[in-house]
Amino acid sequence: MAAAILSVLAALAAYPVVGTGYGVRSVQQIFMWIALAGSWNLISGLTGYVSFGHVAFFGAGAYAGAILVASAGWPWPLAALAGGAAALVLAVVIGYPCLRLKGPYFAISMLGLNEVLRALVSYFEGLTGGGNGLSLPTLDASVAIYYVMGVLAIVVTAMSWLIVTSRFGLRLMTIREDEVAAEAMGIDTFHHKLGALLLSAVGPGVAGALMARDQGYIEPISVFPLAITVTMIVMALFGGKGTVFGPVLGAAVLFVAQEIVWARYPYVHPLLFGAIIVGVVLLMPRGVLGLLQQRYRLPRTI
Amino acid sequence: MLGQVIISGILSGALYAMVALGLGLIFGVMRVINIAHGPLLMLGSYTTYFLYAHFGINPLLTVPIAMAVLFVVGVLLQRGLVFRVVDAPELSSLLLTFGISIALVNLAQLAFTSDLRAVEYITGSWLVGGLAFSKPRMIAFVFAAGVTGLSFLLLKFTRLGKAIRATSQSREVAMVCGVDVGRIHMLTFGFASALAAAGGALLAVIVAIQPEMGGVWTFKSFLVIVLGGAGNYPGALVGGLLLGLVEQVASLFLTTQLSEVVAYVLLVLVLLVRPSGLLGGRQT
Amino acid sequence: MTSKAPAALAVALALAVGGVVPATAQGPIRIGASLSLTGTYAKLGKNQHEGYQLCEKDLNAKGGLLGRKVQFVVYDDQSLPATAVRLYEKLITEDKVDAIMGPYSSPVTEASVNVTEKYKKVMVAPLAATTSIFKKGRKYIFMVISPAEVYLEGLVDMAAKRGLKTLAVVNEDTLFSKAAASGALEQAKKKGMQVVFTEAYPKGNTDFSALLTKIKAANPDVIAAATYFDDAVALTRQMKELNVNPKMYGVTVGGDLPEFYDTLKQNAEYIYGATQWEHTLPYAGNQEWFEAYKKEFAHDPSYHSAAGYAGCLVYAEAAKRANSLDADKVREQLLKLEMRTIFGDYKVDADGFQVAHKMVTFQWQKEKKVTVWPDDLSKGKPLFPTPAWTGR
Numbered sequence: 019m020a021a022a023i024l025s026v027l028a029a030l031a032a033y034p035v036v037g038t039g040y041g042v043r044s045v046q047q048i049f050m051w052i053a054l055a056g057s058w059n060l061i062s063g064l065t066g067y068v069s070f071g072h073v074a075f076f077g078a079g080a081y082a083g084a085i086l087v088a089s090a091g092w093p094w095p096l097a098a099l100a101g102g103a104a105a106l107v108l109a110v111v112i113g114y115p116c117l118r119l120k121g122p123y124f125a126i127s128m129l130g131l132n133e134v135l136r137a138l139v140s141y142f143e144g145l146t147g148g149g150n151g152l153s154l155p156t157l158d159a160s161v162a163i164y165y166v167m168g169v170l171a172i173v174v175t176a177m178s179w180l181i182v183t184s185r186f187g188l189r190l191m192t193i194r195e196d197e198v199a200a201e202a203m204g205i206d207t208f209h210h211k212l213g214a215l216l217l218s219a220v221g222p223g224v225a226g227a228l229m230a231r232d233q234g235y236i237e238p239i240s241v242f243p244l245a246i247t248v249t250m251i252v253m254a255l256f257g258g259k260g261t262v263f264g265p266v267l268g269a270a271v272l273f274v275a276q277e278i279v280w281a282r283y284p285y286v287h288p289l290l291f292g293a294i295i296v297g298v299v300l301l302m303p304r305g306v307l308g309l310l311q312q313r314y315r316l317p318r319t320i
Numbered sequence: 321m322l323g324q325v326i327i328s329g330i331l332s333g334a335l336y337a338m339v340a341l342g343l344g345l346i347f348g349v350m351r352v353i354n355i356a357h358g359p360l361l362m363l364g365s366y367t368t369y370f371l372y373a374h375f376g377i378n379p380l381l382t383v384p385i386a387m388a389v390l391f392v393v394g395v396l397l398q399r400g401l402v403f404r405v406v407d408a409p410e411l412s413s414l415l416l417t418f419g420i421s422i423a424l425v426n427l428a429q430l431a432f433t434s435d436l437r438a439v440e441y442i443t444g445s446w447l448v449g450g451l452a453f454s455k456p457r458m459i460a461f462v463f464a465a466g467v468t469g470l471s472f473l474l475l476k477f478t479r480l481g482k483a484i485r486a487t488s489q490s491r492e493v494a495m496v497c498g499v500d501v502g503r504i505h506m507l508t509f510g511f512a513s514a515l516a517a518a519g520g521a522l523l524a525v526i527v528a529i530q531p532e533m534g535g536v537w538t539f540k541s542f543l544v545i546v547l548g549g550a551g552n553y554p555g556a557l558v559g560g561l562l563l564g565l566v567e568q569v570a571s572l573f574l575t576t577q578l579s580e581v582v583a584y585v586l587l588v589l590v591l592l593v594r595p596s597g598l599l600g601g602r603q604t
Numbered sequence: 605m606t607s608k609a610p611a612a613l614a615v616a617l618a619l620a621v622g623g624v625v626p627a628t629a630q631g632p633i634r635i636g637a638s639l640s641l642t643g644t645y646a647k648l649g650k651n652q653h654e655g656y657q658l659c660e661k662d663l664n665a666k667g668g669l670l671g672r673k674v675q676f677v678v679y680d681d682q683s684l685p686a687t688a689v690r691l692y693e694k695l696i697t698e699d700k701v702d703a704i705m706g707p708y709s710s711p712v713t714e715a716s717v718n719v720t721e722k723y724k725k726v727m728v729a730p731l732a733a734t735t736s737i738f739k740k741g742r743k744y745i746f747m748v749i750s751p752a753e754v755y756l757e758g759l760v761d762m763a764a765k766r767g768l769k770t771l772a773v774v775n776e777d778t779l780f781s782k783a784a785a786s787g788a789l790e791q792a793k794k795k796g797m798q799v800v801f802t803e804a805y806p807k808g809n810t811d812f813s814a815l816l817t818k819i820k821a822a823n824p825d826v827i828a829a830a831t832y833f834d835d836a837v838a839l840t841r842q843m844k845e846l847n848v849n850p851k852m853y854g855v856t857v858g859g860d861l862p863e864f865y866d867t868l869k870q871n872a873e874y875i876y877g878a879t880q881w882e883h884t885l886p887y888a889g890n891q892e893w894f895e896a897y898k899k900e901f902a903h904d905p906s907y908h909s910a911a912g913y914a915g916c917l918v919y920a921e922a923a924k925r926a927n928s929l930d931a932d933k934v935r936e937q938l939l940k941l942e943m944r945t946i947f948g949d950y951k952v953d954a955d956g957f958q959v960a961h962k963m964v965t966f967q968w969q970k971e972k973k974v975t976v977w978p979d980d981l982s983k984g985k986p987l988f989p990t991p992a993w994t995g996r
Contacts, residue, residue: 039697039723043690066411070418115592121410122353123591126542129355133539134584137577140777140806149777149804151711153740158722194409233689234718237711237779239807240685244535248422255415285642289426295419299412300404321821324846328813434646436834438867444993445845454813454845527810528837528867571814576805577777579814 030168034161046164046232048273050225052171054246055253055265056178057221061214062251063259064187066194067117067124070247071131074112075105075219076226077241081139083227084152084236089145094159095166098227105223106216108135113215118208120197132242139238151237154230163232167225171266174221178262181217183319190214191260245288252291255298258305263320267307324451325572329565331457334464335519337560339537340544341471341553342515348488348551349508350406355417356397357541358534359424360513364390364520365529366428369437372524379441379525383463386521387514394513398506406505421538428531437529460522467518468557471511475553484508488551543587549597558599632675633668633929635660635916636695637705638716643683647833648908649708652731653678654901655912656705659920661900669920670927677701683708685715692719702929705916706745708908710734710752710779717745726931726938730915731908734783738957744931746938747958748915748950749907752780753787755878756828758965758977759854760788762876764795766988768825768851772801774815774839775830784830784856800824809835812842819848826852833858837867844871844993851989852876854965861906865968872968874990880963881907881947882975884983893946907947914947 034042054076062068079101086092086100116127139146146152181187192200193207201207230236249272257268272294276287302309310316339361346354367386371377377385401420405413442459445452475481486494487504495501519537527533544563548555563583570582590598637656640649656676663674677699681688688707695701696719704720706713706729713732720727721742729737730748733755738747756773763771771792775785782804792799801822803815816839819827827850829839836855843853858864859877883894883905893913897905922937923929942960943950951960965977967986974984 038693040690040694041698043693047690062411066409068411068414070414115588119591119595122347122414123546123595125353125410125414126539126546127587127591129542130539130584130587133536134581137580137806140804141575141577141581149782149807150736150779151714153714156718156721194411229686233686233715235685235711235715237685239778240711243684251415251418285430286426289423289430292419292421292423292426295415296401296423299416299419300401303408303412321817324817324820325814328817332811434644436837436863436867438837440867440869440871443841443844443871445847447847447994452845452847454842457845528834530834533810567811568814571811572817575803576809576812576815580806 034164039160042160042164044277046167048270049164049167049171050229051249051253051269051273052266053167053174053221053225054250055257055269056171056174057218058250059254059259059265060178060181060218063254063261064181064190064194065211065214067121067211069128069218070125071128072218072222072250073242073244073246074132074135075108075222076246077132077135077139078108079105079223079226080230080236080241081146081152082223084154084230085145087231088152088154094157094231097231098166098224101227102220102224105219105226109216109219113212117211117215132244132247136238136242149238151235153235156234157231159231163228167228170221170224170228175262175266177217179319182262186210186213248288248291252294256294256305258307261305261307261311261320264305264307268305321572322569325568326565327451327453329568330561331454331461331564332568333561333564334461334468335522335560336540336544336563337557338464338468339516339519340541340560341468341556342512343541344545344550344553344556345484345508345512347545348553349484350505351410352402352406352413353410353417354512355414355538356421356424357512357516358536358538359421359428360390360394360516360534361520361523361537362428362529362531362534363393363424364517365524365533366432366437367517368521368524369439369529372439372441373437379439379521380459380463383518383521386517390517391510391514395506395510397513398509402509403502403505425531425534432531434530439524441525456525460526463518463522467515471515472554480507540583543583546587546590547598549599552597552599555597555599559597562598632673633670633703634675634677634699634701635703635705636677636692636699636701638679638681638688638691638695638707640683640708640712641680645683645708648906649683651906651908652708652912654897654905655909656916658897658900659913659916663920669923670929674920681707681712683712685712688712688716689719692716696723696725703919703923705919706730706732710737713737714779717742720744724931726919726934728915728919728938730911734779735957736783738955742956744935746918746952746956748918748947748961749880749911750958750961750963752783753790754963755784755856756788756830756854757791758878758963759826759828759852759876760791760795760797762965762977762986763826763852764797769798770800770824771797771826771828772819772822772824772850773799773828773830774802774819775804776807776832776835777804778807781830781832781856788828788830805835810838812839813846816842816846816848820846824850826850827854829853829855831855831858833861833864836864840868840871840875847993849990849992853990854878860966860973862904865971870996873970873996874967874987876965876967876986877973878963878965879907880961881910882964882966882973884975885948885964885981887944887946887948890946910947914945914950917945918943918950
C-alpha cells in the first residue's frame, strides 16, 4: 500500500517535466481541490456542522496573500502562509459567536459570510483595490506553485488522517452523532468545534493565496464565488465525507469529469452538480468511499 | 430623507415577512432548513412573467396562480425528495435542499436563459407631501400584508392551521392526537412554497427577473426567522419589518455596499445576545 | 494491484487532463480565444463571438490570410478570469494555436494578458476598455475600443455647454465602471462643474432606493451612471418611483441595447447612452456590414460584435503587412498601423493603448437611438432638458 502511494507521488512529482503548461495548471487545480474538499470535510464531515461559506476563507487568504505580495513586496511562499494565518483569524472571529449554537444556525450564518467579505473587500478599496481588483507583479511561478500546492494537499490529507485516527477526531464525530450526549459525556463541544473550524480554515487560506499568485490578478467576485463552495462540497460528499481519502477521491474524479464533460456541455454543469448532491444525500450518504468501506470491510480510518 | 427611507423599509419589510413566514413554517414543522426557498420564489416570478407576457394576464391576478403552481411544486418536492431526510441529521436536509436549489437555478437558466425579464405593468409613484410612495411597492405591500394576514388566520382558526401548529410544537403528541403528520409535512411544504411564490409574483413587477434572483432571499428569510424567533410565526412579521428598516436606514447613513454587512452583523449580534429571537422562540 | 499500476494510473490521469505535446502542421491558421459564452457576460460575449465568426468568414472569402484559411478555436470561460487563464494556457501550450484574440471584459483580459505576455503572444483585445491594463509596461497587447474613461465624456460635455452646474456620479463597483466614473469626475472638474454626490454600489445590487433618496436630496442637474445592463434598468425604474428628475441622465454599457428599450418602454425616453459604435455612423461599408450580420445571425449586432470583427481584421492586416505570424514582427506592424474599419479608426500609442477611435453619445428619442455627440458624427439634436416623470 505504501509503495503504491509513493509511486503515485513520484509520478506526480515528475509530471511537470513532461506536461504542458495547461497540464501542469490542471493537475495543480486537482491538488487545490483536494486541499479544499479535505478541509471542508474537517468541519462539516467530522462534526456535522455544514459550512456553506467556506470559500470565505479561500478569498480571505487570497486577498491577504495578494496584498502582501503587491503592496509589501513579500515573497509569495511567505505570503501564502500569511494567507493561511488570515483565514485562521477569520475563523476565530466567526467561530466564536456562531459555534455556540447548534448546527442549523451555524449553517445559516456561514451562508451569508462570503457576501459580507466581498462587501468589506470592496469597501476597503485603498487596501484591496476594491472593484478594480488587485494585480500582482508578473511572475511565472507555475511549476513552483504546482509543487507547493501538492505539498498542501498532502498536508491537509495527512492532517485529516491524524485527526480521524485520534481521540480528538473521535470526539468530533461524537458531536456529529449526538451533540447533547457528547456534552453529557463531558466533551467541551464548543472548543472542539472551534478547533475543527480553525483547522479547516488554514488549507483554503493558503490555497487562496497561492491561486492569487498564480493568476496574477484577483477581484472580489472571482475569489468569493458560491461555485467554489459548491464544488468543494460536491467533491467531499461524492468521495465520502467523514473519511480521510474520500475528498481526495472526490476531487480527482470530479475534476477530471468536469474538465471532460464541461468542455462539451458547459450549460448543464451546475445542474449536474446539484443532481449529484441530491443523489449522494439520498442514495449514498457516505459517498463512494463509504460504500467501498462497507462492501470490502475496509478500515474506518481511511 | 429619513422619512422616505422609512417608507421604503416598511414596504420591503412586508415582503420579507411573507416570504420568511414560509421558510419559518418549514423549519418549525419539519425541522428542515429549506435552502431552495429562494429559487422557489424565483419560479414564482417567472410564472408571473410568462402569464403576463404570453397571455396578457394582469400581473396582480397571477399571484394566486403562481401560488397554486408552486404549491404543487412544493408538494412534489416534499413527497419526492425532502420527506426522506426529515428524520435524518440536519446535515442531510441542509445538503439536500442545497443541491435542489442549485439544480433549480440551473434548470431556470436552461429553460429561460439568463436574459433579464421585466414586467412593465405599473411604474412610478404617488406623491404625498415630499414623499414618494412607489406604486408597485405599495401594491406589493397590500398584497403581502393580506396574504400574511390570511395565513395567520388560517394558522389560528382552521383545523389545518391547528394541526400545523401542533406538529410544529411536538410531532409525537400530534401523532397521538390523530394528526396525519406525513400529510401535514406535505401540505406545509406546499403552503410555504406558495408563500415564496407570492413573494416572487409580487416582486416581478418591481425588480428584473433572472434565475439567480432567489439566493439572497433565502439568506434574508433566515435572518428574519432568527430575528423573530424560530417557530414563532408572528415573529416573522416583526423580523421582516425590522430587517427592511435596518437595511434602508443603513444604506442612507452608510453606503449601499455596507448595508449587506449591517444585515449580517445584526444576525450575528442577535445570535450572540438573544439566540431565541426578539420575540422568543425555540432554540434548536 | 502491483505497485507500478497506481503510478501509471496517475500519469495517465495527468496526461488525459493535460495532454501531451501534439505535432504541428501546415494547414489553416488557427486563432484561439477564450470567450464568455456562459455566465454573467454571456449575452455580450456571444455577440463578440459572432463578430469573430463573421471576420473568419469574410477573410476566408477573400483568400484567407498569408495564403492560408483562417479558423477560430473558441472555448467558454464562463465569464471567470481564472478559467480564461487556464484556457489561454491550453490554447497556447496544447492546442498550439498560431494566433490569439482577446476575451470579453476588462477583468478577464487583465487576468489573461499575464499568460499571453508569458508566452510572448500578440493579443488584440477588442473588448477591454480599462486604461490600466495597457499601462503596465506590457508589450504584446493591443486595444481597439475607446477607454472606459471617455464613456461619459459626451454627457458631461453637453451638460457643460448648456450651462448645467451640478453633477452626481454613481457606478457599479467593478473595474470598468469605476474607470468610467473616474473619467466623468475628471471631465466635470475640467469643465468647472460641481460634483454633489458620488457613490459606488456592489455588483448585483437591485435596490437603489436609499441611493436615489440621497441623490434627490442633493438635487443634481445631471446624473451620470456608470452601469452595465441590469443595474441601468433598475436604476431607471427606481428613479421614476422616487421621482428623481435630473435635467440630463446618462448610462453606459447596456443603454445601447435594444433590450433596454424593450424592458423599460417609454421610461427609456430621453436617456443618454454611450456607445463605441452605431450602424448609422459614416464609416465605409458600415450599413452593408450591418445587413450582412443581421442576415447571418438573425439579430442586430451590438458594438461588441463590431469591435470583435474589427479587432480580428486589425490583427489580420498587421500579419499581412509583416508577412509573418511571428509575434515580434506582427507587434511592430500593430504599433505602426493606422486603419479605418466599419468600427471606426484604429491607432495605438507605444503601449498599445487606443488613441484614434471615437465614442459617440446618443439619446433615446421616440423609440430610436439618435446620435447627438460629438458634433461631427451626430445625426440630431438632444431633447433638452429631460422632462420630469410626472410631466410626460
